[in-house]
Amino acid sequence: MADAGVDRVDHVRDWVDGWVVSRGATPPLVEPWGYTIHVGLPQQVGRHVIGATNDAVREEDVRKATESTRARNTHLKVFADPARVLPWLGPEWEPYGSDDYLMTTELTPAPAPEVPSGYHLRSWTRGAVTRLLITDADGAFAARGQVVPTGASAVVDQIETSEDHRRKGLGRVIMGTLHAAAHATGATRAVLACTPEGHLLYKAVGWRTVAPLTNATYVGPR
Template sequence: MAGDADLVRDWVDGWVVSRGAAPPLVEPWGYTVHVGLPEQPGRHVLGAVNDGVREDDVRKAAESTRARAFHLKVFAEPERVLPWLGPAWQPYGSGDFLMATALVPTAGPAVPPGYRLRTWSRGGVVRALVTDADGAFAARGQVAPTGASAVVDQIETSLRHRRRGLGRVVMAALHAAAAAQGATRAVLACTPEGRLLYEAVGWHVVAPLTNAKHLGAVG
């Protein structure tokens, strides 16, 4: 498994492929990614994790933009990070995490009766979709392999189809697809709810994730 700071670069590289964002720009403190959405024109990502995150770097990243809705991602405890941000930064997404796993070839769970799994690849991204007997959406996810690493992204299960093992089915399909393309490790960013699924299929927490959004120019 790569070092924790290397996992941040893995996540940035895979996330831009998964979401169709611009290639990351390397900064002294991490990375800037131009996303191109009205509510997220771009994001700054600190390159260090946990105790490696320094106040000076967070402040420099935060001061490098005045654009409304620009995002900031820091892989350290919010209690440490938030006091370093100015009043123009609004936190969101309490309790998020960076997680990682080694990709080991294993047999995935069987698709439950009454469901169908489909996978396809486009633009470097492999997508997995589970539908019910009527063809309605049940669960989905995608993975972006970038060499030895891969980013798992946008895992979702419909409320009416939860607790039936569909998340495990999707994750197994994505793990297999990434491993087939040569990836040996995977990373993702998740919510507290998602963490339960990922730990159940072998992932571990690397660091907490602090999220903030810029409110726009002040004064």
């Protein structure tokens, strides 16, 4: 079950700070209702992120955020139940995705899991981003993930396992290795935003749900 109200730890700010580094976006611009991020991609020129979660998300803040742009392909991220949020969006905003979540976990000094036989794990760091790649015996892609420590917090991002290599424990290897890498830098907690498929994996490795995630993009008048 998601936590109600505002958490003592600001999970939204933790996620925003790490996500912009992970994706090479601009530093977040603080708004009265949350954050604006310039992403710079054709299908995601930027995004507005509401700074509260669950019942603390206010209709007036969501409306102010949606009214602050007329740029197509600007995305909106609201960490609250879509059933509450979607009626607050105008017709120029198109929802997408479903059953996405904001999640968190505490990081402990646990060793990284062993890589299953027949697979090879590579790890490298550029700037603040540590990336993992698992390949099979032939060198083909099997799984990946990355983590960005930002002080006491870290953001886990872009977790993916090839359909041909699922249910072999690779997701657990990626997550456990990222946990260990972030903890080694001094991070004590981690956050991520996930799809329904990832939600099952993250729960299985000890993550908890903070809030559901409502997604929308500005498509203009219709």
